[in-house]
């Protein structure tokens with residue numbers, strides 16, 4: 348399931364090739380992709396518009412258009428957003444929609460499990476409201492700090508991992524990067540959030556940023572479906588410290604990594620380096 352580094356990998360690849368390009372044609376192949384909006388209305392809203400900025404917020408693509416509207420897309424479980432040069436064939440399998448750009452290149456949204464979404468919001472106020480209702484701060488913004496983590500964890504009786512997975516705590520962290528961030532911070536994923544000290548919250552903020560940065564540098568993690576804009580796998584799965592490494596040695600102490608379930612998700616940690 349794509350998290351911030353996977354979405355950011357695609358965004359960075361797309362920005363130089365789609366910014367300033369007009370959408371010559373929008374085509375919805377799977378009406379569920381844009382529900383509850385009708386396919387024809389979605390297509391009409393995009394055709395003729397120019398993409399002026401390829402942005403991201405949390406795990407969402409947020410593409411600003413020349414009429415001030417925003418095209419928002421989320422990959423959910425298995426979505427991929429592919430860039431196809433003018434000579435490339437459009438993949439028919441699992442295709443949910445395409446945006447053909449002036450000059451003939453295209454973006455194709457491919458998604459076997461069909462949970463991914465796309466919508467158009469009319470202006471920046473609507474986009475800001477949409478994200479404010481769903482997302483906390485961006486992890487690389489100064490507003491995301493140890494102090495903030497300390498404040499939001501007070502009174503939270505749930506595990507710190509559940510708090511990290513909540514997109515309203517910090518935008519873009521999912522199961523992979525939560526495990527990696529908690530390991531880097533030396534904090535058990537099972538620890539009750541309200542019991543974290545200020546120093547631990549500082550370390551966790553640093554851990555979140557370090558784990559996400561490593562993921563971006565490796566062009567994302569491809570455990571199953573993730574591919575970048577050119578259909579290439581990321582390599583971060585080869586650099587996991589604990590995630591998906593059950594029984595393998597902890598990089599720090601050498602004891603075998605433990606797998607358990609926290610917040611309903613398969614969770615990997617070192618019992619010695621991350622004490623409850």
Ligand SMILES: [Zn+2]
Pocket residue numbers: 597598599600601602617618619620621
């Ligand atoms: Zn260890």
